[in-house]
Amino acid sequence: MVEIERKFLVTSEAYKKEAFRKERIVQGFLNTHPDRTVRVRIQGPLAFLTVKGRSNAAGTIRSEWETEISLPDAQHLLTLCEPSIIEKNRFEVNVGPHIFEVDEFLGANEGLSIAEIELESEDETFARPDWLGAEVSGKIQYYNSQLSLKPFKFWK
Template identity: 45%
Template structure:
């Protein structure tokens, strides 16, 4: 079984500089009732189907499989909840870690998140200077929840990153 151990952070937009053109992502979720998620993703011109189990701490089981692009496109159109997640992802290697920075568009325009996958929950990391605030335990920032409650739908009374000193 594959396990994902991940921390999430808000990115300071004034300090962040994209290192390249990034890769455009489009992804959607197929509704489940038990806390697991089924994600369909297109990253550039590649399709993926991902199943994620319930999160315990910052760890959860994850299984990801490449699928034909045309299948991913069709699944996104006919099977996934709306709105779809639209974002551009940048990857930066800092020491031994790969940081993934997501710049969101569409209903989540203005959100800039960084994720880093770890080898253990207690792994210590050095934060890059463009990291603002950790949001690992704030479920609103899970992509599957950004479909149900988008960043710009008016239900976020304030955006937490606007409250940072």
């Protein structure tokens, strides 16, 4: 499967009033190699194992494979992950025919909020809400796998 997604910084908390869902996410990475990342995620009552390939140059397209796993398996796998574990609240917001997923990071990444939108094609147009800031697609330091290795609180 191929994922087409763009990422943006968030300029205000206005998205919270527009959100139709909020979930807590805890995730860790078993592997953060640039050619493949292997992620364990607990999202609400569900758990997933995900493998992502290398992104294209723009950082918008990459292969992704995901399967649901049991919660006990995910909790065990989190103990085997590379440092550190990512914690965040995810808000889902309808904007036109699209859904933005806004991640409000917690812990060592507190103060960082990133909005993602999945698209059908790389050149698909979409409405930009007022709270959407600068695009960070392809900027590796904003990848969750990299935020686990160098959290936002350590950025200069």
